[in-house]
Amino acid sequence: MSINNSLNHFNVSSAVNIKSKVSLITGASSGIGKATANLFARIGAIVMIADIDEERGKEVTREISTQGFVADFIKLDVTDEASWVSAYEYISNQYHQLNILVNNAGIAFGGSVTELSLQDWRHLMAVNLDGVFLGTKHAIPFMQKSGGGSIINVSSAAGIVGSSTAAAYCASKGGVRLFTKAVALECASAKNNIRVNSIHPGPVATPMFEKGSTWNDFVKQMGGIDEAWKKVSESTPLGRVAEPQEIANAILFLASDLSSYMTGSEIIIDGGFTAQ
Numbered sequence: 001m002s003i004n005n006s007l008n009h010f011n012v013s014s015a016v017n018i019k020s021k022v023s024l025i026t027g028a029s030s031g032i033g034k035a036t037a038n039l040f041a042r043i044g045a046i047v048m049i050a051d052i053d054e055e056r057g058k059e060v061t062r063e064i065s066t067q068g069f070v071a072d073f074i075k076l077d078v079t080d081e082a083s084w085v086s087a088y089e090y091i092s093n094q095y096h097q098l099n100i101l102v103n104n105a106g107i108a109f110g111g112s113v114t115e116l117s118l119q120d121w122r123h124l125m126a127v128n129l130d131g132v133f134l135g136t137k138h139a140i141p142f143m144q145k146s147g148g149g150s151i152i153n154v155s156s157a158a159g160i161v162g163s164s165t166a167a168a169y170c171a172s173k174g175g176v177r178l179f180t181k182a183v184a185l186e187c188a189s190a191k192n193n194i195r196v197n198s199i200h201p202g203p204v205a206t207p208m209f210e211k212g213s214t215w216n217d218f219v220k221q222m223g224g225i226d227e228a229w230k231k232v233s234e235s236t237p238l239g240r241v242a243e244p245q246e247i248a249n250a251i252l253f254l255a256s257d258l259s260s261y262m263t264g265s266e267i268i269i270d271g272g273f274t275a276q
């Protein structure tokens with residue numbers, strides 16, 4: 001190994017380049033996944049929009065394709081192993097490789113742990129944790145055949161610190177965080193060339209918030225939707241919620257060679273929430 005001034009040889013635009021890389025993004029019909037799909041496509045990646053929501057997923061795919069970028073929709077239920085196997089078979093037949101996997105699909109609901117049913121607990125774990133496990137399990141051999149790859153798991157600030165009203169969500173996202181580190185170590189070798197990292201958003205302006213069963217109660221308690229969003233914004237030192245694009249930017253960084261020496265790492269994008 002020689003120590004030289006590697007900056008002289010560093011080409012920024014080629015490091016950020018994911019052009020022609022085949023990427024699968026789960027939960028890409030909405031929110032953070034949709035913003036990531038749009039960003040990846042604009043940089044020239046071949047983007048698989050994978051979601052259980054077929055109607056919206058096809059709409060996102062059309063929007064991207066009509067602008068001259070490459071996107072394809074795959075109906076995928078992340079909780080179902082057979083669904084993953086057929087998604088990868090499709091990609092293998094059509095595009096011959098898999099370079100980037102973004103395990104982004106997720107659901108959230110709050111409420112007291114004493115009122116949480118085992119059925120709801122299991123459903124949340126199935127989407128948020130089983131989904132990440134299954135996607136990763138079947139991506140690794142495919143990426144090995146493809147010459148390597150980058151896996152980005154979307155956890156949460158709630159995977160780092162607890163929240164008094166979200167025990168199941170915190171447990172699932174904490175699980176994603178350590179699953180990521182364990183798999184990163186398992187994959188870490190120059191021969192494999194597969195990196196695995198997690199990202200941890202704080203509050204982001206997506207439909208997820210408003211889908212949660214406790215959102216309506218919170219809105220009532222705060223006296224209206226604007227007041228509810230104001231309260232969420234005030235919980236962060238930056239005083240606002242993130243735009244999905246701000247999370248997509250970090251996902252792009254982890255997908256690209258700009259992060260070539262990162263594996264088993266976590267990026268927190270939370271407006272300072274967990275710094276408090």
Ligand SMILES: NC(=O)c1ccc[n+]([C@@H]2O[C@H](COP(=O)([O-])OP(=O)(O)OC[C@H]3O[C@@H](n4cnc5c(N)ncnc54)[C@H](O)[C@@H]3O)[C@@H](O)[C@H]2O)c1
Pocket residue numbers: 026027028029030031032033050051052053076077078079104105106107108127154155156157200201202203204205206207208209211
């Ligand atoms: N919005 C936030 O404040 C926030 C904060 C931290 C982390 N996150 C995480 O970011 C990720 C994306 O969330 P978002 O805010 O964009 O939510 P969103 O509700 O806008 O999008 C989630 C997508 O996942 C899809 N999905 C749900 N179940 C699925 C399944 N079984 N199989 C395939 N797809 C499924 C939905 O159809 C939807 O398109 C989630 O993992 C979430 O936990 C969100």
